[in-house]
Amino acid sequence: MKKVTINSVAEYAGVSKKTVSRVLNNEPNVSPATREKVLKVFKELDYKPNPIARGLARNKSFIIGCLYDNPSKSYITRVQSGALEACHKFNYNLLIHPCELRGTELIENVGQLLTTSRLDGLVLTPPFSDSQELIDYLKQQDIPYARVASAIQDDSSISVRSNDEQGAFELTEHLISLGHRDIAFIKGHPDHSATEKRFSGYRNALVKHGIDFKSHLVAEGNFSYHSGADSAKEILDLDPMPTAVFASNDYMAAAVLKLATQRQLKVPGDISIAGFDNAPIARHIWPGLTTIAQPVEEMTRQAVEQLIMQISDPSTEVYQKVLEAKLITRESTAAR
Amino acid sequence: MKKVTINSVAEYAGVSKKTVSRVLNNEPNVSPATREKVLKVFKELDYKPNPIARGLARNKSFIIGCLYDNPSKSYITRVQSGALEACHKFNYNLLIHPCELRGTELIENVGQLLTTSRLDGLVLTPPFSDSQELIDYLKQQDIPYARVASAIQDDSSISVRSNDEQGAFELTEHLISLGHRDIAFIKGHPDHSATEKRFSGYRNALVKHGIDFKSHLVAEGNFSYHSGADSAKEILDLDPMPTAVFASNDYMAAAVLKLATQRQLKVPGDISIAGFDNAPIARHIWPGLTTIAQPVEEMTRQAVEQLIMQISDPSTEVYQKVLEAKLITRESTAAR
DNA sequence: ATGAAGTTTGACACCGGTGTCATAATGTCA
DNA sequence: TGACATTATGACACCGGTGTCAAACTTCAT
Known part of the structure; x- marks a missing residue:
């Protein structure tokens, strides 16, 4: 079976390549009769244009790359699913590229990625969306990108984030309103800007309600379940034990819940536990x-939708948006 | 900043394109002096070969596509991580493409994927690795592919799977050895071949130990947490309630555990629960x-490694492998 | 010095599309 | 019917690499 190219189609249909190309791209100035004829040949020969050749001519690949380095698998899954939705809407595809922020050489790694597959744009998810070094590099290389959940101030590039600080504030207020005063906090990964945002939301809520901030109630996590387990141990070993724990994400909260349950503590009777993100695990466990x-x-x-817009029309206005985070109350928190 | 192409490099270095290409690809028959000279120009101009142009000339994209349609996010994450490891080892990239097995038109969807990005090969994960229709199509289109966890008999294509039946058999024996006789079973998604394999492993173990199979102990799931929750309700409502539940994956098992705990049942005291896959959630919950x-x-x-081997050398022997599944005992099962 | 063999190099076609521009065909209006 | 605008079409260069093959240059034995 010989390969079907634009040339064979042209020959078979008795027209020039260019005319075939016109039909292919729905360009004007093709007589209905010719168009009809060519379309028939497409069907007949089962012609599929070669995306690589097209990419070379147009200098486009219709592929968006997604960069991530996140211990939370569910976060990654959700990122991918949102990115894919936008990509498929515009007939783009998504290439995934996990890599380490603090790896041997981030810039080299990304450079390698761009060298091996020409990408039309890049979505940066935390912690990459906060890497000034990477952003400078992409700017210099003139690669379009969009930032997700980035705290960097940069009016010249697309950014979509949610209000982490506000969310953490509300959640802390929720705990306070239930009567909790000793609320432990587990921080996230220091490379993620969300970590500080959530932490300050927590502190601001304490301040607002006149509760002293106690540094011994703060444990250092890194968003992984494992780090949550370590922090849980620290916190549950405290004497007196706090009456509530606010973990910077649901995985770490789940780790606290597991240890608490293991120790025969009643949740939320003996201790309330809250997380952040509304990851699937938050509703897969009891409470x-x-x-x-x-x-x-x-x-x-x-972010990806806007990225694609910008790629197809660089004059598009730069999109910057803050989405709202929302409190979800379930069974793991109660009045003390 | 003008674009640096092989032409500008050639001109600048005072050699022909072809010689530059030789240096680029480490081909022999380039004098050390010339090679040196060209390499210096690479550095000087910061030359990056255009992968699309190279792809057109060689008819390769160095991109592997990954097809999936799986309710279990953790399964997808694990698939991706294994695929990425193999891809990066050989300087390939991974493009992900979730789509529905029973969608409007699977073949059309995949055809569209192949039309919009020329992929060098495809990894099929369940349930696609069991779709004869898709496999026939790929064969006809001459697209290399590898099957993961496929039950289809096909000596002509790469296949790596694990022994689902044996695993289910062992797990069931484990429950039986703990003294359980009434063991409920939650089936997986009917489109996945693993579903029947695991089910027959369960039945065979019962037979071997002379236990009657009771169809009312079998619930229909589909691998999703939600379906597990529905099945859990059915099973825990039985009178007499079985003393153990074997769910076809960990998500469904987690759903059973949640409902049991909600109902104040002791696990494993009142009822033992087991899953399949060793997904992260299996160790994130208590018990x-x-x-x-x-x-x-x-x-x-x-699978991906072999796929890449086959792409670079089609005469490579077709790889077919069965990996072992292993029993992991944790706290959710105990003697009755 | 000569010829044979091996090494190095470049000219040129090619991969399969798209962009530019000239030309041919058709339509419009005085 | 002729002049001119408009539409349809194709020739050809080009995107940035690789493959083929012949020419030029070395090396070395005779």
Whole structure:
């Protein structure tokens, strides 16, 4: 079976390549009769234009790359699902590229990625969306990109984020309103800007309600379940034990819940536990976790959609948006 | 900043394109002096070969596509991680493409994928690895592919799977050895071949130990947490309630555990629960789930690695492998 | 010095499309 | 019917690489 190219189609249809190309791209100035004829040949020969050749001529690949380095698998899944939705809407495809922020050489790694597959644009998810080094590099290389959940101030590039600080503030207020005063906090990964945002939301809520901030109630996590387990141990070993724990994401909260249950503590009777993100695990365990729903899919969807817009028309106005985070109360928190 | 192409490099270095191309590809028959000279120009101009142009000339994209349609996010994550490992080892990239097995038109969808990005090969994960229709199509289109966890008999294409039946058999024997006789079973998604394999492993173990199979103990799931929750309700409502539940994956097992805990049942005291896959959730909850560890990453890694081998050398012998599944006992199962 | 063999190099076609521009065909209006 | 605008079409260069093959240059034995 010989390959069917634009040349064979042209020959078979008795027209020039260019005319075939015109039909292919729905360009004007093709007589209905010719168009009809060519379309028939497409069917007859089962012609599929070669995307690589087209890419070379147009200098486009219709592929968006997604960069991530996140211990939370569910976060990644959600990011992908939002990105894919936007990509498929515009007939783009998504290439995924996990890599380490602090790896041997991030820039080299990304450079390698761009060298091996010409991407039309890049979606940066945390912590890459906060890497000034990477952003400078992409700017210099003139690669379009969009930032998801980035804290960097940069009016010249697309950014969609949610209000982490506000979310953490609300969640903390929720705990306070239930009567909790000793609220432990587990921080996220220091490379992620969300970590500080959530932490300050927590502190601001304490301040507002006149509760002293106690640094011994703060544990250092990194968003992984494992780090949550370590922090859980620290916190549950405290004497007196706090009456509530606010973990910076649901995985770490789940780790606290597991250890608490293992120790025969009643949740929320003996201790309330809350997370952040509204990851699937938050509703897959008992008691379900009170948490902050962050619209991860939606953020990524919008970011990628705007990225594609900008790629097809660079004069598009730069899109910057902050989405709302929302409190979800489940069974893991209660009045003390 | 003008674009740096092979032409500008050639001109600048005072050699022909072809010689530059030789240096680029480490081909022999270039004098050390020339090679040196060209390499210096690479550095000086910061030359990056255009992968699309190279792709057109060589008819390759160095991109592998990954097809999936799976309710279990963790399964997808693991598949991706194994596939990426293999891809990066050979400087390939991974493009992900979720689509519905029973969607409007699977073949059309995949055809569209192949039309919009020329992929060098495709990894099929369940349930696609069991779709004879899709496989026939890929064969006809001459697209290299590898099957992960496929039950289809086909000596002519790469296949890596694990022994689902054996795993289910062992897990069931484990429950039987703990003294359980009434063991409920939650089936997976009917489109997945693993569903029947696991089910027959369960039945065979019962037979071997002279236990009657009771169809009212079998619930129909589909691998999703939600379906597990529905099945859990059916099973826990039975009177007498079985003393153990074997769910076809960990998500469904987690759903059973949640409902049981909600109903104040002691696990494993009142009822033992086991899953399959050794998904992260199996160790993120309390009690941890007894399950069968399936080497998902490893299966996919091998499949993609072999796929790439076959792409670069079509005469490579077709790789077919069955990996072992392993019983992991945790706290969710105990003697009755 | 000569010829044979091996090494190095470049000219040129080619991969399969798209963009530019000239030309041919058709339509419009005085 | 002729002049001119408009539409349809194709020739050809081009995107940025690789493959083929012949020419030029070395090396070395005789």
